[in-house]
Amino acid sequence: MPKSKFVDFKAVKAAITMEQVLEHYGLLDRFKRSGDSLSGPCPIHKGTNPTQFRVSVSKNIWNCFSECKHGGNVLDFIAKMEGASIHAAALKAIEWFHLDPEAVSANSERDEEHPGETPKSNVSSPAKPASKKPAPAEETGTPNKPLKFRLDKLERTHPYLAERGLTLETVVDFGAGYCAKGVMAGRIAIPIHDPEGNVVAYAGRWPGEPAEDTPKYKLPQGFRKSLELFNIDRAVKEPAEKPLVIVEGFFDCMRLHQHGCRKVVALMGSTMSAAQEELIRKYTNGESQIIVMLDEDEADSAGREDIACRLSRFCFVKMHQFDKPGTQPENLPADEVNQILGGAL
Ligand SMILES: [Zn+2]
Numbered sequence: 552m553p554k555s556k557f558v559d560f561k562a563v564k565a566a567i568t569m570e571q572v573l574e575h576y577g578l579l580d581r582f583k584r585s586g587d588s589l590s591g592p593c594p595i596h597k598g599t600n601p602t603q604f605r606v607s608v609s610k611n612i613w614n615c616f617s618e619c620k621h622g623g624n625v626l627d628f629i630a631k632m633e634g635a636s637i638h639a640a641a642l643k644a645i646e647w648f649h650l651d652p653e654a655v656s657a658n659s660e661r662d663e664e665h666p667g668e669t670p671k672s673n674v675s676s677p678a679k680p681a682s683k684k685p686a687p688a689e690e691t692g693t694p695n696k697p698l699k700f701r702l703d704k705l706e707r708t709h710p711y712l713a714e715r716g717l718t719l720e721t722v723v724d725f726g727a728g729y730c731a732k733g734v735m736a737g738r739i740a741i742p743i744h745d746p747e748g749n750v751v752a753y754a755g756r757w758p759g760e761p762a763e764d765t766p767k768y769k770l771p772q773g774f775r776k777s778l779e780l781f782n783i784d785r786a787v788k789e790p791a792e793k794p795l796v797i798v799e800g801f802f803d804c805m806r807l808h809q810h811g812c813r814k815v816v817a818l819m820g821s822t823m824s825a826a827q828e829e830l831i832r833k834y835t836n837g838e839s840q841i842i843v844m845l846d847e848d849e850a851d852s853a854g855r856e857d858i859a860c861r862l863s864r865f866c867f868v869k870m871h872q873f874d875k876p877g878t879q880p881e882n883l884p885a886d887e888v889n890q891i892l893g894g895a896l
Pocket of ligand 1: 593594595596597598604615616617618619620
């Protein structure tokens with residue numbers, strides 16, 4: 552990595568979490584989790600009191616209420632631990648967490664375009680406790696911002712991807728892959744794009760059945776999936792006369808795409824948010840056809856009707872119902888998909 556390069560501190564801070572940094576130092580198991588906060592002995596002044604050092608997970612900041620009487624963001628923390636400058640801390644973070652050096656170099660200008668906006672985490676003054684920071688994005692309704700980094704070195708040939716029936720071509724096409732280090736370490740990272748094609752988040756799927764306390768999916772702090780539709784950026788480029796297929800999950804979407812059904816988006820859940828409805832409305836018209844293909848599950852039937860009813864106000868909607876309970880679109884063979892689409896493949 553060229554050490555002379557200017558580093559975009561904001562991009563580095565947004566790309567890594569305090570949890571990861573604590574884990575990097577082998578400290579995470581000394582910390583107790585309670586709601587949004589992690590508390591433990593202060594690793595900076597090497598204290599022993601288990602509640603003196605606190606991390607706000609959502610704000611990605613820390614505070615030592617004891618000797619240090621100080622707090623800050625992830626880079627401040629690394630700088631203190633290493634006895635180094637913020638710049639040196641950022642370079643270390645880039646190396647440790649395999650961030651793409653190009654994406655976090657200060658040559659990119661994005662944040663400078665929005666000088667009025669508050670960066671995610673910039674607490675460096677001990678006088679200001681963490682709780683006085685402005686509300687995070689999920690409370691203020693701001694859109695998800697394009698990421699300024701890319702996860703590189705993703706393992707495209709991880710067995711879990713093949714297990715879910717995805718070909719290497721599809722995996723590469725969607726930019727997914729197993730992430731060994733970084734924000735989505737130990738998970739299959741799947742990039743989520745906004746309609747303009749910017750990556751706004753990575754979703755991390757645990758490869759297999761996770762333990763009880765491990766979530767199947769991990770999404771970045773502050774990311775609002777209800778504002779996005781997975782694969783919308785590519786679906787909107789498909790011919791208007793083709794039906795738009797709406798499914799629940801990432802893997803449903805990727806599998807249908809693999810079968811040649813390219814005008815497909817995923818809700819990333821079994822409900823449709825108002826923002827998602829608005830997105831669909833924006834990219835369709837009164838002539839458009841929509842096929843809703845949700846997982847066949849008794850519990851979802853009310854949700855399905857709600858989605859159909861809302862979409863039918865502005866386009867033609869067909870709800871596809873599977874005969875067998877428990878059917879998921881990702882398990883359909885290509886010919887069956889083609890049949891459902893009325894031979895549109
Ligand atoms: Zn301390």
